[in-house]
Amino acid sequence: MHLTAQRSVSAVAGASRKPAAFVRRTRGGSARGSGAVDQLTGVVFQPFSAVQSELATVDRTKEAVESFARVSFTPACEAALNEQINIEYNVSYVYHALYAYFARDNVALPGFASFFKAASEEEREHAEMLMDYQNTRGGRVRLASIMMPEMEFNHADKGDALYAMELALSLEKLNFTKLRELHDVADENGDAQMCDFVEGALLADQVKSVKQVAEFVSQLRRVGKGLGVYEFDKKLGDLAAAGAA
Structure with missing residues (x-):
């Protein structure tokens, strides 16, 4: 031995x-x-000689001032994530205003109210998802101010239902464009992992949201401002109840 x-x-x-x-x-x-x-x-x-440089980085990290997990994560990607967090919260705030409008007794379209409440919660979940990812990569979340949304959505020609859904479509398309820009920042900085996150966790769902709201706009343009809106509201209520189930 x-x-x-x-x-x-x-x-x-x-x-x-x-x-x-x-x-x-x-x-x-x-x-x-x-x-x-x-x-x-x-x-x-x-032992790898290359690990010595990373070890030196950890040694320089004092207390909780810098992240221990941060690796190959550029300031440009960190800033772009914080901007997208703010966008998601702003969109959520507008949807929350739409929820409050359609829940009024003199508007009384509970299906629309439920739809926009769910949409507001979804956008807030996206913001939290981005915050979690920022922390995972060792970045620092910096929340910005949220713009105060409009609270009146009754359009003289289109009515409130169609006008609100067209507004929602514009927001969904804008959000898709902003997510594409976020992906571009990650790609320009060679961050393949962040590209994968944006593609898989956000862009795929955003495409579906744009398509769904676009169909709603097309249908509302056909039904008019009277009984058709009432029937469409019941459809939205059924969709919201199925999504909550």
């Missing part, structure tokens, strides 16, 4: 003089830099 241990130590010591980070077994089964440990595992680990 003592002799075997000495040979193992010698094998490791001999391997440590090799420049490669790993010493691997060859196809024929023999190992480059042969030794007892090498023959057992096929791989002998040596």
